[in-house]
Amino acid sequence: MTATTTPSDAVASTEAGPFVLEGRHLVKEFSAGARSGILRRRPTLRAVDDVSLGLRRGEVTALVGQSGSGKSTLGRMLARLMPLTSGTILLGGQEVPAASGRGLREYTGAVQLTLQDPFASLNPLRRVEYILSRAVRIHQGPADGGEVRHRCAALLERVGLTPTDRYLDRYPHELSGGERQRVSFARALAASPAVLLADEPVSMLDVTIRKAMLDLIDDLRREEDLAVLYITHDLGSARRYSSEVLVMHEGRVVERGPSEQVITDPQDAYTRRLLAAAPDPERKSTRAG
Ligand SMILES: Nc1ncnc2c1ncn2[C@@H]1O[C@H](COP(=O)(O)OP(=O)(O)O)[C@@H](O)[C@H]1O
Ligand SMILES: [Mg+2]
Numbered sequence: 001m002t003a004t005t006t007p008s009d010a011v012a013s014t015e016a017g018p019f020v021l022e023g024r025h026l027v028k029e030f031s032a033g034a035r036s037g038i039l040r041r042r043p044t045l046r047a048v049d050d051v052s053l054g055l056r057r058g059e060v061t062a063l064v065g066q067s068g069s070g071k072s073t074l075g076r077m078l079a080r081l082m083p084l085t086s087g088t089i090l091l092g093g094q095e096v097p098a099a100s101g102r103g104l105r106e107y108t109g110a111v112q113l114t115l116q117d118p119f120a121s122l123n124p125l126r127r128v129e130y131i132l133s134r135a136v137r138i139h140q141g142p143a144d145g146g147e148v149r150h151r152c153a154a155l156l157e158r159v160g161l162t163p164t165d166r167y168l169d170r171y172p173h174e175l176s177g178g179e180r181q182r183v184s185f186a187r188a189l190a191a192s193p194a195v196l197l198a199d200e201p202v203s204m205l206d207v208t209i210r211k212a213m214l215d216l217i218d219d220l221r222r223e224e225d226l227a228v229l230y231i232t233h234d235l236g237s238a239r240r241y242s243s244e245v246l247v248m249h250e251g252r253v254v255e256r257g258p259s260e261q262v263i264t265d266p267q268d269a270y271t272r273r274l275l276a277a278a279p280d281p282e283r284k285s286t287r288a289g
Contacts (some may be wrong), residue, residue: 018093019054020227021078021111021195026051026087028073036117047073049251050087055195055227060218061250062230062238062259064287066274071231072116074248075197078229079113082102092194109139112188116200118180122172128183129168132156155186160216178209185216189224196220199231214241235278247271 013144028048035072047070063071076082078089080096089096097106115121122131132152137141140151153164159182161167172180181201189197198217202210218241221228230242238259245262247255247270255268266272 017056018045019090020057020092020173022052022054022090022093023074024052024088024090026074026077026089027085028070028077028082029085043056046251048077050246051251051253053246053253053256055229057194057225057227059244060221060228060230061244062232062242063246063248064232064235064245064274066233069248070251071248072199075199075229075231078195079197080107081112081113109191110193111169111195111197112193113197114181114184114188114199114201116203118184119172119177121184122180124172126171127168128152128156128172128175130154131172131183132168132187132190135187139191151190152186155189156183158220159183159186160212161186167178177205177215181205181213182216189220192224193226195227195229197231200233202237203233210237212228214245214248217241221272235263235275247274 026048027046027050029044030048032043049070051064051070051074051220053061063074065071073082077084077087080089083098088254091107091110097103129149129152132155133148136148136151136155143151149168152168155163156167161179161182166177167183169173172183175183185196185201196217201217202213205213214237217228217230220226230238232238235245242259245256246253247260247262247266247268249270253261255266255271262271263275266275
């Protein structure tokens with residue numbers, strides 16, 4: 001059924017296996033005055049405009065576009081942290097109802113979102129052990145304190161933060177940007193997700209540690225058989241770490257296809273501009289991680 005109802009603009013889910021997570025004709029509109037609290041009628045902004053996409057287990061799909069193109073909004077829609085204006089989300093081929101409740105808990109376990117700035121999502125008043133233990137208790141069921149600490153340590157080990165005792169007792173501000181990003185991956189893994197939506201996981205990190213972070217995501221993809229949506233504005237890393245690229249511009253997917261093909265032979269004018277403007281990753285230096 002999925003194969004025949006797949007929208008024509010999505011990649012067909014045939015030989016390569018079924019999609020674990022699929023979005024069809026996703027639309028998100030914001031009223032332009034919403035942020036400033038102005039109630040007066042304002043024109044709406046289509047932040048996501050009829051986007052269809054499918055993610056497969058064991059594969060990284062890159063969502064590439066410049067700032068403001070709608071990438072994070074799409075990520076939040078797929079994580080069901082934001083209601084859809086219209087469109088459909090399917091998990092494991094099943095349509096996900098809009099209503100919350102028990103179904104939503106299952107959904108958020110299966111589909112985990114990590115953010116560009118993990119500082120914003122890690123409680124600054126809590127140690128890493130507490131932050132992870134909450135996720136462990138929610139997603140892995142009841143266990144005594146010793147067992148929970150043990151599970152938290154296993155998660156830290158999974159993301160390369162060792163010796164784990166040293167990290168369990170730290171506060172987020174005592175970690176580097178890269179370490180914080182790893183803690184947010186560890187927290188996501190507590191749910192044993194099928195899908196990881198990684199929103200700009202390296203754009204705030206120092207260039208010297210970006211590769212290690214992307215290698216970690218690639219390891220997780222392989223070892224946990226995760227479907228990964230790698231959200232980035234960097235086409236270079238998309239080429240190296242993803243099998244498929246979707247280029248997003250002003251809310252729409254303007255080009256999609258195998259990464260190598262999109263990057264070496266872009267068909268869309270916007271993709272070409274994005275490539276021409278791409279900074280040399282070796283020379284680029286940003287905020288320290
Ligand atoms: N909660 C919101 N309310 C109003 N506008 C929003 C909201 N979130 C995002 N936007 C707008 O939607 C557009 C897409 O934003 P975003 O998804 O964050 O893009 P990206 O992640 O590609 O930088 C931007 O114009 C942004 O200002
Ligand atoms: Mg964003």
